[in-house]
Amino acid sequence: MLTNPGSKNALLYVPLATICGFVISIALLARNDQINTTDISALVVGFSVALGLISLILARANAKLHKSLSEQEVAKHTLTKLSSAITNSGASIIITDSRGIIEYVNDKFVAMTGWTADEIRGNTISVLNPIESTETEDSLRLEPSCLGENWKGEVLCRGKGDQRFWAAVTISAVSNDCQQVTNYVLSGIDISDLKEVNRKMEQLALFDSLTGLANRRLFIDRLNQSIKSAKRHGNKIALLFLDLDQFKRINDTLGHDSGDMLLLTVADRLKSCVRSQDTVARLGGDEFTILLNDVDDAQDATTVAKHILKTLKEPIKLGQHEVIVSTSIGITLAPDDSSNSDTLMKNADLALYKAKEKGRDGYYFFTEELNIRAIKLLTLEQELRHALQFDEFTLLFQPQVHIKSGEINSVEALIRWHHPTRGRVSPDDFIAVAEETGLIVPIGEWVLKKACIEIKMLQQLTQFPLKVAVNLSARQFKDPKLETVIKEVLECSGLEPQFLELEVTESMLMDDIQSVIAQLNRIKATGVTITIDDFGSGYSSLSYLKRLPVDILKVDREFVRDIPDDLNDMEITSAVIAVAHKLNLKVIAEGVENIDQRDFLVINKCDYAQGYYFSKPLTFEDLYDYFCKIERISA
Structure with a gap:
């Protein structure tokens, strides 16, 4: 024991x-x-x-x-590894006491900020905040009072010399055995490059790459926010839809670089016309929108619109050229007109087109009548598509006669529409809609093909070398495939090109003269005849007429209608005939209704005439009967 x-x-x-x-x-x-x-x-x-x-x-x-x-050895070894990991970490590490005073920083922190450990030790974490940082920078500020148990987020920081960088920061609390926080560990990585990439992606997604203005996506988002805010506070907002007048002409004439410079200048001027809380956006091309927040009534929008019209009229320097642009503005109000963003955009667009119809360089407010008209136009567009598909169109042919002999030289093909329920629909009621919607191109091709087929058939039946004149729309004329279409129609119908006359209006030739001449030459190369329709309605026709590869001039009916009562019209008509003949061009006067007009044209040596004095528009059958009668008489 x-x-x-x-x-x-x-x-x-x-x-x-x-x-x-x-x-x-x-x-x-x-x-x-x-x-x-x-x-x-x-x-x-x-x-x-x-x-x-x-x-x-x-x-x-x-x-x-x-x-x-x-x-003890394991603990010592573990502590050594942890110390080495912190020291050599790829993340910036800060250890503070419970009050947020910095006790330790690792090498990565020194490399990231430029401060040494001795320089930063003893400061609070607030030393990392940018000096002028504000809440509007969408960034948290590092303050001792903000320290909590655990947190992570993105913080805008500053280093030595006040250089700025974004950091993804994680804050962890360290507690003792009594569950009291003794320290905080802050780890962060520099995400400035990532933020810049995100900023650029956001810029591309939400802003126009050329002007830096809001794009359609951002504009619609802000419009929706403004609509909600207006509902909460009982305010009004105004939406302005703008389209530059004649931008395409400037862009085509001076080049796309000049066009871009013009758009940049316009964007800056538009921003100068509104307040900081308003939004200016570019939807694309030369279309801009403006969102006016917190307006009292339509007068506020009117004031801004007038200011814009005045500001844009100031000359703009584009390289060696100086241009003046104007704009058309459509305006709608919320909640007066609607509280739906899509509807407001549609309303402003309708008002814009009305402003253009009134003559451009102006503004127009949306009204319910415009909406009713838009619905009618939409219905008409659908019916036009149906008419084209189900062959509801027909052709009439109005003779163009030799002024002295009265013999038919050619006919002008005129489209007519017989609606299944509304009967005959006037071309004045549907041609403009077809032009606006683009349906004029397939309709125009139908007219061209139908006219060539029927005239070829008439030639075969009567053995008469009749010519046919077909009108080209503005869209058709600008179509790069027009030359191919003409060739295909001639080949399909069998009509020889010398029997086809293509009419283009004078207004279609007023844009870019070089492009116009090039297109006319391509058309001319097919072998057809080219006529300028409604001649005299333009403003600089005679100055470049000799440069155009055309064959015939048609005097506008507006100058013929009041002969012999209006001396001015008589002088203009006689002058046009004289100039045309000096240029070796033939002249057709349209709208001849009486013998006095016919006699005046004979005296002034007009070549051909067209109008009800000679013949109304005829169906194919009537035209065939006419030539049959001539053949019987001559026999």
Whole structure:
């Protein structure tokens, strides 16, 4: 048994020391002072047992000691690894105390900010805030009062020298055993490049690449927000839709670079006409929209529109050229006209087209009558498509006669539409709609093909070399495929090109003279005759007439109608005939209604005439009968 070393009955005492420094005494006690053989045997046995117990105790003690030493080594090694990881981390690491005072920064922080550890230590984290940073920068500010348990987000920071950079920051709280926060660990990575990429992507997605103005997507978003705000606060907003007048002519004449310069100048001027809370957007091409927030009434929008019209009229320098542009403006109000963004855009667009119809360089407010008209036009467009598909169109032919002999030289093909429920529809009621919607192109091709086929048939039936004149629309004339279409129609119908006359209005020739001449030459190359229709209605015709590859002039009916009562019309008509003949051009006077007009044209040596005095427009059958009668008379 174990006992203290001072026992008087001890037979044997052995002191043992552990490696931990503890002293253990082992003693064998006798029952009395006499030692006998039995006691010696007991001594040996007891001592052996005691040593076994001691060995077990020592083994356990040594095991615990080794475990403790291993844990310390592991902890020390782990701490070393953590320290190295923080020091060499790819992220910037800051450790502060519980008050936000910086105690430690790693090498990445030094590289990112330019501050050394000694320079930054002892400062609060607010030293990282840009000096002039405000909430409008959409960035949090690093302040000790903002520190919480855990947080992560994007922060605009500053380094030494006040250079700025964006960082993705994570803040973690460190607590002691009593759950009290003792430190904060801030880790951050520089995301400035990523923010710049995102900014550029947003710029591309929401802003016009040329002018930097809001694009359609951003404008519609702001329009929807303004509509909601107007509902909450009982305010009004105004939407202005703008389209530059004659932009295409300037762009085609001076080139696309000049066109871009013009658009940039217009964008800057538009921004100068509105307030900071308003939005100017470019939808594409030369179309702009303006959102006016918090207006009192239509007068506010009128004031802005007038200011825009005046500002845009100031000359714009484009390289060596100086141009003046005007604009047409359509205006709609919310909630007066609608509280739906799509409807407001449509309303402003309708008002814009009305402003153009009134003569351009002006503004027009949306009215419900415009909406009713738009619905009618949409219905008419659908019916026109149906008419084209189901062959509801027919052709009439009005003779063009030799002014002296009265013999038919050619006929003008005139389209007519017999509606299945509304009966005959006047061309004045559907040609403009067809032109606006683009349907005029397939309709025009139908007229061209139908006219050539029927005149060829009439030639075969009557053996008369009759010519046919077909009007080209503005869209058809600008179509780059027009030359191919003409060739295909001539080949399909079998009509020889010298029997086809194509009429283009004078107004169609007023844009880019070089492009016009090039297109006329392409048409002329097919072998057809070219006529300028409504001649005299333009403003600079005679100055470039000699440059145009044309064959015939048609005097506008407006100048013929009041002959012989209007001396001015008589002088204009006689002058046009004289100039045309000097240029070796033939002249056709249209709208001849009486003998006085016919006699005046004969005296002034006009070549051909067309009008009800000679013949009304005829159907194919009537025209055939006419030539049959002539043949019988001559026989």
